[in-house]
Amino acid sequence: MSPTPLSLLCALLLTLPLAIVFTINTDTTTTATVSPPIPTVHFHRPISPPHQKLIKNTTSLIEDIDQKNDENSYEKLLLQMAGEVNKKPSPTSSPKKLAFMFLTVGSLPMAPLWELYFNRTKRKNLYNIYIHANPNLRHDLIFQGVFTNRTIPSKLTRRHTPSLAAAHRRLLAHALLNDPLKYMFILLSPSCIPIHSFDFTYKTLIKSKKSFVEILENEPGAWGRWAARGDSVMAPEVEFDMFRIGSQFSVLTRQHAMVAVSDTRVWSKFKLPCLKENRYRCYPEENYLPTLLSMVDTVGCVPATLTFVEWKGRYDGHPHTFHAQDVGPELIRTIRGRRPRYGDEQINGSDVSLRKRNDPFLFARKFGSDTVGALMDIANDVILRD
Numbered sequence: 001m002s003p004t005p006l007s008l009l010c011a012l013l014l015t016l017p018l019a020i021v022f023t024i025n026t027d028t029t030t031t032a033t034v035s036p037p038i039p040t041v042h043f044h045r046p047i048s049p050p051h052q053k054l055i056k057n058t059t060s061l062i063e064d065i066d067q068k069n070d071e072n073s074y075e076k077l078l079l080q081m082a083g084e085v086n087k088k089p090s091p092t093s094s095p096k097k098l099a100f101m102f103l104t105v106g107s108l109p110m111a112p113l114w115e116l117y118f119n120r121t122k123r124k125n126l127y128n129i130y131i132h133a134n135p136n137l138r139h140d141l142i143f144q145g146v147f148t149n150r151t152i153p154s155k156l157t158r159r160h161t162p163s164l165a166a167a168h169r170r171l172l173a174h175a176l177l178n179d180p181l182k183y184m185f186i187l188l189s190p191s192c193i194p195i196h197s198f199d200f201t202y203k204t205l206i207k208s209k210k211s212f213v214e215i216l217e218n219e220p221g222a223w224g225r226w227a228a229r230g231d232s233v234m235a236p237e238v239e240f241d242m243f244r245i246g247s248q249f250s251v252l253t254r255q256h257a258m259v260a261v262s263d264t265r266v267w268s269k270f271k272l273p274c275l276k277e278n279r280y281r282c283y284p285e286e287n288y289l290p291t292l293l294s295m296v297d298t299v300g301c302v303p304a305t306l307t308f309v310e311w312k313g314r315y316d317g318h319p320h321t322f323h324a325q326d327v328g329p330e331l332i333r334t335i336r337g338r339r340p341r342y343g344d345e346q347i348n349g350s351d352v353s354l355r356k357r358n359d360p361f362l363f364a365r366k367f368g369s370d371t372v373g374a375l376m377d378i379a380n381d382v383i384l385r386d
Contacts, residue, residue, distance in 0.1 A: 075170070082173035083262030087255055089181045096183035096206055098127045099175035103167055104190040105134050105157060107142040109369035113193055115145045116379055121198040128182070130175050132157075132167045162271045164248070164285035169267075172257045184208070185252045191321075191366040192249070192307060193375060193383070195335055200386045201362050208302075211256045212359070214246035215290045215303040217344045221245075225287060228278040234269050238291060245283075246290035247305035249363070259296055266292045302357065303343030308335045308364040321366045327374035329382045335364050 089096045102108060108131075118127070131151045133139060139151045152174040157163040168187055175182055184205045194201065226234055226243045234243070252260065267288070274282035293301050310320040322331070338361060342354045367375070375383065 078173050078177075079169065079261045082176040083258050085176050085258065086180060087258065089183050089254060094181055095123075095126060097125070097179060097181045098202060098205060099179075099182050099185045100127055100129045100188060101168075101171040101175060101186060102129070102131045102133075102147075102188050102190065103157070103164065103171065104131065106137070106190065108147065108190050109372060110190065110193050110367065110375070111143075111145065111147060112372055113375050113379055113383070114147075116376070117194045117198055117384060118146045120384055121202075126202055127198070128175065128179055130171050130178075132171050160279045160282040161273065162284045165270060165288045168248075168285065168289075169261055172252070173261045176254075176257055176261065182257075183254055185254075185257045186363075187249050187251075188307075188363065189249065189365055191368070192363050193365070193367050194362065195308070195332055195364050195383060196360065196362055197384045197386050204360060204362060205251060209253070209300075211253045211293065211301045212251040212304055212306045213256075213289055213293055213301050214250070214305040214341070215294050215298070215301060215343050216245045217294075219245040219344075221281065224278070224281040225283060228274040228281040229269075229272045230275060233272060237265055237269050242291060242295055243287065244290035244294045245287055246303075247307065247309070248285040249305055249307040249365070250289055251306055251362075252289075253300070256293060256297065256300065260289060260292065263292055266295065302359065303354070304340035304357075304359065306340065306359060306362045308338060308361040309366065319366050321368050322371060323368045324370045324374045327367075327371050327378070329378055332378065332382050335361055 108114065118124075118129075129146060129150045131139075131143060131147060132154045133143070133151050134156065135154045136156075140148075143151060152171065154167065154170070155163065157167050171187070172185055175185055186205075196204075222243060222245055223240065225245065226238075226240050234240070270284045270288045270291075310322075313320070339358055340361065342357060
């Protein structure tokens with residue numbers, strides 16, 4: 001007997017709840033398997049599964065932040081998540097990586113030399129590049145080649161403010177979250193150049209178990225810098241005897257990068273603006289990490305920078321700038337032959353382990369944009385030949 005229209009309608013109504021349940025379950029399952037969004041730029045290499053698992057717990061919070069356009073909450077979450085990654089590069093069976101972090105307000109005039117530096121190595125899976133740049137510029141026009149799509153969400157930076165130190169923390173956070181294999185984190189300026197090949201740099205840093213952070217205790221002007229926000233504003237979190245000075249350009253281990261992004265106590269003081277009348281004493285980017293790491297883990301730091309800079313004869317807060325007429329094989333050999341300053345010589349001079357150290361400078365600054373041609377002329381035969 002053929003079914004009547006009424007019987008067909010009854011059958012449809014009976015199966016409708018089952019269809020709804022099936023649909024709900026299907027949607028839920030699909031949502032659970034989709035990779036959650038991450039608070040960083042999209043790179044060519046996909047984020048690894050362990051990294052995605054870490055971020056899954058905060059997916060809804062990220063979405064709420066995006067909807068509210070709350071930059072402060074977004075950044076707070078970014079730093080918090082970066083501070084919760086695995087303390088060791090993982091998986092341990094894979095080669096460790098270097099993070100090259102460029103902090104610039106414009107283009108990278110030394111890009112042709114860096115392009116050659118990265119392309120000369122046969123193993124392309126040993127590094128990642130991150131750029132913090134002026135957010136108002138067209139990054140797709142000024143960063144090309146190996147620098148394509150390497151900018152992170154950035155904010156404007158200005159000297160004599162906490163913005164440069166904040167940008168460094170931002171770079172560290174993105175590098176930690178982007179790749180679980182990161183081992184060392186290198187901060188570079190647009191006027192920095194490499195003075196050894198990538199392979200030499202990689203071997204030097206990967207075998208180190210310590211960060212390279214210049215930490216100076218008895219420097220002239222230290223009191224003025226400490227009191228730049230007010231005579232007692234830094235206390236009690238950072239008493240004057242805890243305050244340190246050093247180079248902005250450091251190389252951090254993974255553990256110390258995590259310390260830097262996780263810190264709220266010391267940063268709560270360094271992020272405060274300096275008084276207008278003390279503006280030219282304000283250098284948070286040169287004080288924050290040396291102070292923080294000297295308080296947290298002095299033993300884990302080599303108190304020196306691996307970025308050579310010439311301060312001789314300079315008294316205006318800016319190092320000597322090398323120009324085209326200065327560049328030649330002899331300059332590179334001279335820089336390579338120099339020994340880093342290991343902290344305060346009077347205090348650390350009795351430290352046998354430091355007296356025996358002679359770490360090679362791996363980078364140098366400050367090179368003017370007019371030096372690119374001269375540097376490229378000696379790149380293959382001198383700079384990148386070890």
